[in-house]
Amino acid sequence: MKYLCLIYDEEQKMAGMSKSDGDAFMAEYGAFTASVKSSGHYLGGEALQPVQTATTIRSRNGKVSTTDGPFAETKEQLGGFYLIEAKDLNDAIQVASRIPSVKTGSIEVRPIMVFNRPA
Amino acid sequence: MGSGEAVEQVRAAVDAVYRADSRRVLATLIRLLGDFDRAEEAMHEAFAAAVEQWPRDGMPANPRAWLVSTGRFKSITTMRKRARFDASLNELAERLEAAARETGGHDEDSVDDDRLRLIFTCCHPALTPDARIALTLREVCGLTTEEIASAFFTSPSTVAQRIVRAKAKIRDAGIPYQVPALADLAERLDSVLHVVYLVFNEGYFASSGESLTRHDLSGEAIRLGRLLIELLPEPEAIGLLALMLLHESRRAARTSADGELILLADQDRSRWNGDQIAEGSALVERALTMRRLGPYTLQAAIAAVHAGAAVAAATDWPQIVALYDILVRADPAPIVELNRAAAVAMRDGPLAGLTLIDAILARGELADYGHAHSARADLCRRLGRTDEARASYRRALALTRQEPERRFLERRLQELAFHSRGAGH
Numbered sequence: 001m002k003y004l005c006l007i008y009d010e011e012q013k014m015a016g017m018s019k020s021d022g023d024a025f026m027a028e029y030g031a032f033t034a035s036v037k038s039s040g041h042y043l044g045g046e047a048l049q050p051v052q053t054a055t056t057i058r059s060r061n062g063k064v065s066t067t068d069g070p071f072a073e074t075k076e077q078l079g080g081f082y083l084i085e086a087k088d089l090n091d092a093i094q095v096a097s098r099i100p101s102v103k104t105g106s107i108e109v110r111p112i113m114v115f116n117r118p119a
Numbered sequence: 120m121g122s123g124e125a126v127e128q129v130r131a132a133v134d135a136v137y138r139a140d141s142r143r144v145l146a147t148l149i150r151l152l153g154d155f156d157r158a159e160e161a162m163h164e165a166f167a168a169a170v171e172q173w174p175r176d177g178m179p180a181n182p183r184a185w186l187v188s189t190g191r192f193k194s195i196t197t198m199r200k201r202a203r204f205d206a207s208l209n210e211l212a213e214r215l216e217a218a219a220r221e222t223g224g225h226d227e228d229s230v231d232d233d234r235l236r237l238i239f240t241c242c243h244p245a246l247t248p249d250a251r252i253a254l255t256l257r258e259v260c261g262l263t264t265e266e267i268a269s270a271f272f273t274s275p276s277t278v279a280q281r282i283v284r285a286k287a288k289i290r291d292a293g294i295p296y297q298v299p300a301l302a303d304l305a306e307r308l309d310s311v312l313h314v315v316y317l318v319f320n321e322g323y324f325a326s327s328g329e330s331l332t333r334h335d336l337s338g339e340a341i342r343l344g345r346l347l348i349e350l351l352p353e354p355e356a357i358g359l360l361a362l363m364l365l366h367e368s369r370r371a372a373r374t375s376a377d378g379e380l381i382l383l384a385d386q387d388r389s390r391w392n393g394d395q396i397a398e399g400s401a402l403v404e405r406a407l408t409m410r411r412l413g414p415y416t417l418q419a420a421i422a423a424v425h426a427g428a429a430v431a432a433a434t435d436w437p438q439i440v441a442l443y444d445i446l447v448r449a450d451p452a453p454i455v456e457l458n459r460a461a462a463v464a465m466r467d468g469p470l471a472g473l474t475l476i477d478a479i480l481a482r483g484e485l486a487d488y489g490h491a492h493s494a495r496a497d498l499c500r501r502l503g504r505t506d507e508a509r510a511s512y513r514r515a516l517a518l519t520r521q522e523p524e525r526r527f528l529e530r531r532l533q534e535l536a537f538h539s540r541g542a543g544h
Contacts, residue, residue, distance in 0.1 A: 001293045088295035089245060090303070111292050116207065 011104030165190035358416030364399035
């Protein structure tokens with residue numbers, strides 16, 4: 001099954017890190033990414049620009065509105081994701097619990113919906 | 120077959136197999152068919168076939184294996200019929216049939232594993248606690264949705280909906296039908312033990328309503344606890360079963376004939392169940408000799424010290440406080456601290472306990488917990504601080520939802536009024 005691991009973290013805390021802590025954190029991410037690539041779990045993953053760069057777009061009655069910022073203000077912000085292939089939820093939890101941000105923020109694990117394609 | 124009596128006998132035998140083995144059959148069918156609903160349907164078809172065939176052909180040598188294999192093939196047949204409308208079912212039926220050819224009839228060895236798989240799946244931490252309880256009682260214990268609803272004072276449709284949603288999450292989120300890997304076992308076992316303990320407590324302390332105890336739920340939890348240590352004798356599983364048995368041993372003594380609550384110190388200890396105490400205490404001993412001490416084992420050890428005192432005055436309070444000291448480290452919850460404070464009050468006097476309780480209440484965590492206020496009231500009463508005692512009993516009274524407890528607190532308040540009038544004369 002495919003799962004999306006959404007990484008939520010406090011951007012302010014991240015931004016306030018010292019250079020050496022920040023480097024160590026990035027190194028942890030590098031090691032994690034390498035390990036899920038070699039275990040065959042990795043399908044993709046990216047880090048996102050901070051939430052100030054976010055734009056939310058809606059279209060109602062044919063009128064498009066564009067607003068600054070994320071859809072919802074929360075203490076933790078979506079900061080990145082991994083798309084993984086896992087045997088089942090237990091396997092996905094195993095992988096997600098090794099994402100470095102699990103110690104500072106939280107990881108939401110969502111199964112990817114599979115649509116029955118017409119034959 | 121000519122004899123109606125013989126037919127009746129086989130019918131009774133089918134009933135007996137259903138009572139003893141239907142959960143095992145279901146657990147194995149879920150693994151083989153990969154789906155809760157399909158397995159349930161297959162199991163009912165298998166029992167229906169048994170009612171029809173066993174009186175005619177005689178009981179099979181291994182009824183459980185017969186039911187599993189019959190259920191499995193009936194399900195595959197049904198799938199083939201439905202495949203005319205849904206082509207994807209054909210592929211699935213194909214796969215299940217191939218798997219059946221491979222294993223043949225040699226599924227017996229994994230029967231225990233299947234029951235454990237079922238328990239871990241129903242208690243998966245990705246399900247809400249309510250859903251875990253409902254699903255466990257339904258699938259592992261075989262209670263009906265009506266029985267679960269009446270035990271939890273909710274409607275059958277609410278329970279049914281919880282179960283439907285939980286099954287949907289198991290399917291859609293890919294919650295596997297497996298015993299967790301060793302690395303996850305401790306955390307996942309915690310989730311299972313928590314469900315069992317919640318079921319027990321609901322039956323023992325009944326969080327609301329008229330009746331103080333709902334025996335059936337506690338009995339069900341103890342049965343689950345026994346099953347668990349038979350399948351997975353982990354120290355905390357043993358500790359939990361011990362704890363439940365030691366609590367249960369006091370059931371007859373903790374309420375009066377007219378349903379009034381009787382505190383541990385005032386209970387008629389001759390009414391405690393000696394068999395349950397012996398079994399619970401032996402389990403505590405066993406758990407204590409294993410690697411690590413967990414909260415259930417420590418609580419059970421405390422209950423065992425109480426059980427060992429022939430009269431309340433003979434209670435070994437220093438031993439109990441020592442166990443609480445370890446428990447507070449293992450499980451630093453405010454309620455544990457509150458219970459420790461009550462034990463300290465017994466060892467060192469009410470003032471020492473009151474100081475601890477006031478410190479806990481000052482932190483605000485237990486401000487809305489009725490038992491914290493009634494414990495405080497009791498210590499104030501023993502210290503002769505009648506006004507403070509009265510205020511705390513009133514606070515506890517405002518917070519309780521339980522009828523017998525409400526009456527108990529009102530009695531205490533009346534006694535206080537009587538004593539203070541008496542003191543005035």
